[in-house]
Amino acid sequence: xxxxxxxxxxxxxxxxxxxxxxxxxxxxxxxxxxxxxxxxxxxxxxxxxxxxxxxxxxxxxxxxxxxxxxxxxxxxxxxxxxxxxxxxxxxxxxxxxxxxxxxxxxxxxxxxxxxxxxxxxxxxxxxxxxxxxxxxxxxxxxxxxxxxxxxxxxxxxxxxxxxxxxxxxxxxxxxxxxxxxxxxxxxxxxxxxxxxxxxxxxxxxxxxxxxxxxxxxxxxxxxxxxxxxxxxxxxxxxxxxxxxxxxxx
Amino acid sequence: xxxxxxxxxxxxxxxxxxxxxxxxxxxxxxxxxxxxxxxxxxxxxxxxxxxxxxxxxxxxxxxxxxxxxxxxxxxxxxxxxxxxxxxxxxxxxxxxxxxxxxxxxxxxxxxxxxxxxxxxxxxxxxxxxxxxxxxxxxxxxxxxxxxxxxxxxxxxxxxxxxxxxxxxxxxxxxxxxxxxxxxxxxxxxxxxxxxxxxxxxxxxxxxxxxxxxxxxxxxxxxxxxxxxxxxxxxxxxxxxxxxxxxxxxxxx
Numbered sequence: 001x002x003x004x005x006x007x008x009x010x011x012x013x014x015x016x017x018x019x020x021x022x023x024x025x026x027x028x029x030x031x032x033x034x035x036x037x038x039x040x041x042x043x044x045x046x047x048x049x050x051x052x053x054x055x056x057x058x059x060x061x062x063x064x065x066x067x068x069x070x071x072x073x074x075x076x077x078x079x080x081x082x083x084x085x086x087x088x089x090x091x092x093x094x095x096x097x098x099x100x101x102x103x104x105x106x107x108x109x110x111x112x113x114x115x116x117x118x119x120x121x122x123x124x125x126x127x128x129x130x131x132x133x134x135x136x137x138x139x140x141x142x143x144x145x146x147x148x149x150x151x152x153x154x155x156x157x158x159x160x161x162x163x164x165x166x167x168x169x170x171x172x173x174x175x176x177x178x179x180x181x182x183x184x185x186x187x188x189x190x191x192x193x194x195x196x197x198x199x200x201x202x203x204x205x206x207x208x209x210x211x212x213x214x215x216x217x218x219x220x221x222x223x224x225x226x227x228x229x230x231x232x233x234x235x236x237x238x239x240x241x242x243x244x245x246x247x248x249x
Numbered sequence: 250x251x252x253x254x255x256x257x258x259x260x261x262x263x264x265x266x267x268x269x270x271x272x273x274x275x276x277x278x279x280x281x282x283x284x285x286x287x288x289x290x291x292x293x294x295x296x297x298x299x300x301x302x303x304x305x306x307x308x309x310x311x312x313x314x315x316x317x318x319x320x321x322x323x324x325x326x327x328x329x330x331x332x333x334x335x336x337x338x339x340x341x342x343x344x345x346x347x348x349x350x351x352x353x354x355x356x357x358x359x360x361x362x363x364x365x366x367x368x369x370x371x372x373x374x375x376x377x378x379x380x381x382x383x384x385x386x387x388x389x390x391x392x393x394x395x396x397x398x399x400x401x402x403x404x405x406x407x408x409x410x411x412x413x414x415x416x417x418x419x420x421x422x423x424x425x426x427x428x429x430x431x432x433x434x435x436x437x438x439x440x441x442x443x444x445x446x447x448x449x450x451x452x453x454x455x456x457x458x459x460x461x462x463x464x465x466x467x468x469x470x471x472x473x474x475x476x477x478x479x480x481x482x483x484x485x486x487x488x489x490x491x492x493x494x495x496x497x498x499x500x501x
Contacts (some may be wrong), residue, residue, distance in 0.1 A: 024497075061405055062492065062493075062494075063401060063404060063405055063494060063495075064494055065490070065492055065494065079492075083492050083493040083494075084407045084408075084409070084493070085407070087404065087405055087406065087407040088406070088407035091405075091406075092405045094401070094402075094405070096398050097398075097402055098398045098399055098402055100399065100402070110403070110406060111406045111407065114403065114406060114407055114408040114409075114412055115407070157406065158406065161406060161407060
C-alpha cells in the first residue's frame with residue numbers, strides 16, 4: 001500500500017468511494033468524498049461530531065444512497081448488487097443498535113431468521129464463544145444486559161451474516177475501561193484470525209492509536225486527511241490539527 | 250315529523266352555545282358551523298336519496314356510492330400524506346371492500362337489490378372503513394417512526410422492508426380494529442345502535458330491527474379487518490425506496 005496525493009491506494013480495497021455526496025433536509029452532509037478502506041485492516045474513522053461519519057457508514061451498508069458519486073464494494077458498484085446481499089456482506093453495528101425483544105439467543109437468531117433459517121444450539125454456543133460471552137447468557141433477556149455485553153451481542157448478531165466487512169459506529173462510547181478493552185481485543189482478533197476488514201468510528205484518539213492501522217479524518221462532511229498515525233499528526237490542515245489537538249488536550 | 254317540530258330540536262343546539270359562552274370555551278362558532286353544515290348536508294342528501302330511490306336506476310346508485318367513496322378518500326388521505334400514492338390506495342381499499350360486501354349481500358340475497366338497501370348499507374360500510382383507515386394510518390406512521398432504530402437494524406442485517414416493519418404493521422392493524430370489536434361487545438347493553446333505534450322509532454318490529462342490526466354488526470367487523478389489512482399491505486412498501494431504504498416520515 002502506498003499513498004498518492006493524500007489518498008491511500010490499495011490494489012483491492014474492501015470499499016472505495018468516488019466523489020460521494022449525500023444531502024438530507026436541504027443540508028450537504030457528505031461532500032465529494034473519495035477514498036478507500038483497505039482490505040483486511042482496521043481503519044479508524046475519526047473527526048468531530050457532525051462530521052458525517054455515521055452517515056458515511058450507512059452509505060457503505062446501503063441503508064442510504066448517495067446523491068452523487070459511486071461506492072464500490074470489493075470493486076463492484078453498490079447499485080449493481082442487491083441491497084440484501086450488500087447489507088449481509090458489509091455488516092454495520094450502530095451506536096444505537098437496539099436489542100430486539102426477547103432473549104440473547106433470539107437476538108442472535110435474528111439474521112438467520114431473516115433468511116428463513118434457524119440458529120442451532122451449537123451455532124449459538126460457538127457464536128457466544130467467538131465474541132467472548134458466557135453461554136449462560138443465552139437465555140437472559142437481551143435488554144437487561146450490560147452495555148459491553150449488548151455491544152458484543154450486536155457484533156455477534158452481525159457476524160452471523162458472515163460479513164467480510166464490519167462497520168462499527170462508536171461501539172465503545174459508553175463502556176467502562178474493562179469492557180472497552182474486551183471489545184478492542186475482540187475486534188483485533190476478528191481482523192487477525194478471520195481477515196475481516198474493519199472500519200471503526202471513534203471519538204477516542206487514544207483508542208484510534210491503539211487499534212487503527214489507517215486513519216480517515218472527516219471534518220464538516222469532507223475527508224480532510226488519510227494515512228498512518230504519523231501522517232495524521234503531521235497534517236497541514238488547520239481543522240485536522242485543531243481536532244487532534246482538542247482531543248488530545 | 251313536521252319541519253315545524255324539527256325546528257324545535259334547535260333548542261338542543263342552544264345548550265352547547267350557552268355553555269360555551271358562559272364558560273368561555275370559545276366553541277360558539279364551531280358549534281354553529283357544525284349545526285348549519287349537518288342541516289344543509291343532510292337535507293341535501295335526503296332530497297338526493299329521494300330522487301335516487303324513486304328512479305331506481307343503477308347508474309344513480311353507482312354514482313351515489315362513488316360519491317361516498319370519494320368523500321371518504323378525501324377525508325382520510327390527510328392522515329396518510331407521508332405515504333406515497335395514499336389517495337389511490339385508499340380508493341382501491343374502499344372500492345374493494347364495497348364490492349366484496351355487496352357481492353355477498355346481494356349475491357346471497359341477504360338483502361334486496363334496491364337503492365334503499367344498497368345505499369344505506371354502503372354508507373355504513375364506507376363510513377366505518379374511513380374511520381378505520383384514519384385510525385390505522387395514524388397509528389402505522391407513528392409506530393414506524395417511533396421504532397425506526399429497530400427497522401433500520403433489521404434492514405442493516407439484510408432483512409426485507411416487510412420484515413423490518415412487520416411488527417409495527419401488525420400492531421397498527423390490531424390497534425385500529427380494537428375500537429370496533431370492543432364497541433360491538435357492549436352493543437345493546439350500553440347503547441342501542443343508531444340504525445336499530447331508527448327502525449324502531451319508525452315503527453318496525455324490534456326483532457326485525459335486531460336482525461338488520463346484527464347484519465350490520467357482522468358487516469362492520471368484516472370491514473374493520475379488511476380495511477386495516479388491505480390498506481396496510483398496500484401502503485407499507487411506499488415507506489421504502491427501491492433500494493429498500495426506509496424513508497423519513499413527516500408526521501405533521
